[in-house]
Amino acid sequence: xxRSVQLERFRPVxxxxxxxxxxxxxxxxxxxxxxxxxSYRQGSPVLRGMSLVIERGEFVFVTGPSGSGKSTxxxxxxxxxxxxxxxxxxxxxxxxxxxxxxxxFLRRNVGIVFQDFKxxxxxxxxxxxAVALEVLGLPxxxxxxxxxxxxxxxxxxxxxxxxxxxxSGGEQQRVAIARAIVGxxxxxxxxxxxxxxDPQLAIDILGLFEEVHESGTTVLFATHxxxxxxxxxxxxxxxxxxxxxxxxxxIAAEDYDNRLPL
Amino acid sequence: xxxxxxxxxxxxxxLAVAFVCLGSALLVVTNLRAVEQRWAHAGRASVYxxxxxxxxxxxxxxxxxxxVPGVRGVRYLSSGDARIEFGQREIDxxxxxxxxxxxxxxxxxxxxxxxxxPETDLADMVAKMKQLPSVDGIETYxxxxxxxxxxxxxxxxxxxxxxxxxxxxxxxVVGSTMRLALQRRRAEVEVLKLVGxxxxxxxxxxxxxGSIQGALGACWAIxxxxxxxxxxxxxxxxxxxxxxxxxPSFLPWQMGMAMVVLGAVLGGVAAFASVRRLAxx
Numbered sequence: 001x002x003r004s005v006q007l008e009r010f011r012p013v014x015x016x017x018x019x020x021x022x023x024x025x026x027x028x029x030x031x032x033x034x035x036x037x038x039s040y041r042q043g044s045p046v047l048r049g050m051s052l053v054i055e056r057g058e059f060v061f062v063t064g065p066s067g068s069g070k071s072t073x074x075x076x077x078x079x080x081x082x083x084x085x086x087x088x089x090x091x092x093x094x095x096x097x098x099x100x101x102x103x104x105f106l107r108r109n110v111g112i113v114f115q116d117f118k119x120x121x122x123x124x125x126x127x128x129x130a131v132a133l134e135v136l137g138l139p140x141x142x143x144x145x146x147x148x149x150x151x152x153x154x155x156x157x158x159x160x161x162x163x164x165x166x167x168s169g170g171e172q173q174r175v176a177i178a179r180a181i182v183g184x185x186x187x188x189x190x191x192x193x194x195x196x197x198d199p200q201l202a203i204d205i206l207g208l209f210e211e212v213h214e215s216g217t218t219v220l221f222a223t224h225x226x227x228x229x230x231x232x233x234x235x236x237x238x239x240x241x242x243x244x245x246x247x248x249x250x251i252a253a254e255d256y257d258n259r260l261p262l
Numbered sequence: 263x264x265x266x267x268x269x270x271x272x273x274x275x276x277l278a279v280a281f282v283c284l285g286s287a288l289l290v291v292t293n294l295r296a297v298e299q300r301w302a303h304a305g306r307a308s309v310y311x312x313x314x315x316x317x318x319x320x321x322x323x324x325x326x327x328x329x330v331p332g333v334r335g336v337r338y339l340s341s342g343d344a345r346i347e348f349g350q351r352e353i354d355x356x357x358x359x360x361x362x363x364x365x366x367x368x369x370x371x372x373x374x375x376x377x378x379x380p381e382t383d384l385a386d387m388v389a390k391m392k393q394l395p396s397v398d399g400i401e402t403y404x405x406x407x408x409x410x411x412x413x414x415x416x417x418x419x420x421x422x423x424x425x426x427x428x429x430x431x432x433x434x435v436v437g438s439t440m441r442l443a444l445q446r447r448r449a450e451v452e453v454l455k456l457v458g459x460x461x462x463x464x465x466x467x468x469x470x471x472g473s474i475q476g477a478l479g480a481c482w483a484i485x486x487x488x489x490x491x492x493x494x495x496x497x498x499x500x501x502x503x504x505x506x507x508x509x510p511s512f513l514p515w516q517m518g519m520a521m522v523v524l525g526a527v528l529g530g531v532a533a534f535a536s537v538r539r540l541a542x543x
Contacts, residue, residue: 078456101461104455104458104459104460104463105458106458107456107457107458108457118453118456120449120453123450128453131453131457132457135458135463179457183458
């Protein structure tokens with residue numbers, strides 16, 4: 001099955017050039033959370049009627065104290081978890097109500113980066129990135145070209161043959177970012193991607209995500225690192241007591257001390 | 263599979279042991295069936311004569327029998343001839359035979375019956391001959407055939423039971439091996455699922471591995487059985503052939519092929535059942 005066919009199975013109306021392409025549908029927000037509830041234990045919900053809208057091409061920080069539901073929010077998006085109530089619309093489709101066999105097609109439209117990188121240590125950097133294209137059944141020639149480009153974008157040109165296990169933490173995270181973007185997804189989710197890195201590396205990695213964002217990709221960046229929020233005046237969504245507090249133009253220093261629960 | 267060769271080798275060995283049990287049972291059944299068919303189509307009957315039967319009565323009986331439809335040959339065997347013929351089949355016959363009185367071997371008329379002769383015609387002929395005063399008894403070897411048929415049926419039932427044991431063994435061994443392999447490759451599976459691999463994409467290699475293990479287990483079992491069979495046959499061939507009239511034969515290739523296919527299918531099904539839930543991360 002070609003990549004275009006694989007993607008069309010998810011949202012053909014959003015694919016320019018497709019016979020069913022709809023300009024109106026493509027103009028809608030990329031992500032809509034409507035009254036989302038999620039709890040792991042009875043009586044202590046993580047998300048309590050959380051609502052949020054994210055437009056196409058936005059870069060949004062998601063922050064909040066530990067246990068506030070940052071990771072849960074992202075896991076709900078790529079259907080590692082399901083909502084208890086409410087809707088999550090991604091590209092206009094309710095993620096919570098996707099059938100199990102549609103989940104892989106959802107994930108092909110979402111690049112995910114984790115704090116612990118989630119690389120296969122015995123694979124090379126190239127193999128770790130190429131896997132995202134191999135599941136699409138693309139020809140090897142095309143995979144080689146696109147993986148080469150992705151590794152170059154994250155500053156690892158010529159390091160493709162290195163086993164993931166011998167790379168430094170920062171390099172491993174770059175490989176993980178390359179894997180997340182090589183399929184040109186509509187949305188990139190980053191779950192504390194700088195949590196295991198020193199401050200300078202964290203800034204570098206954030207810079208990489210910003211480059212990805214500049215190419216038109218929507219980025220949702222979950223972090224509890226105040227420094228990152230301070231250095232970049234971007235939209236911030238603060239999760240507190242299961243609800244989202246939207247700060248459209250970034251958090252000023254006084255917000256930490258006064259209004260926001262950070 | 264190559265990286266975890268010890269795990270898979272152990273699994274294949276366990277499967278081979280299970281298949282050796284099944285193969286042995288099938289080997290026994292195959293040879294019993296050959297003996298049964300040999301005797302069922304032997305087309306022989308022995309008409310035992312009374313001790314006082316005169317030569318005229320014997321000649322008249324031979325003449326009458328040779329004219330019965332379906333009878334191909336009639337041969338008179340005196341007590342002395344019977345003792346000599348028996349002695350040729352016995353090990354150390356000469357020494358033991360000296361102690362057996364000649365009366366222990368009744369004279370008989372050996373009849374060769376066409377194999378296509380219907381059972382009813384043979385039964386009629388036997389019933390009529392039993393009425394004759396010179397005839398003491400008739401042996402059509404049907405009881406032998408029936409005993410062998412019962413043995414074959416028992417063997418088939420035992421083989422079916424063993425097939426169930428093999429089924430359980432394959433499901434357990436391949437299932438456990440695949441679960442273990444999946445645990446070892448959990449990181450790879452997790453990455454695959456995160457980048458949008460379908461359950462089939464993740465699970466199919468395990469199903470193929472399970473099939474290969476099942477087929478390899480069956481192949482090894484057949485090879486092992488073949489080696490043992492030809493080793494034993496080289497020593498007992500002549501004795502067995504003299505005793506039952508049939509040379510022992512190995513499993514027909516179709517049966518061997520069926521075992522391999524069974525192993526592959528069972529291995530694939532076991533692997534599929536094992537990884538289906540686990541691969542859905």
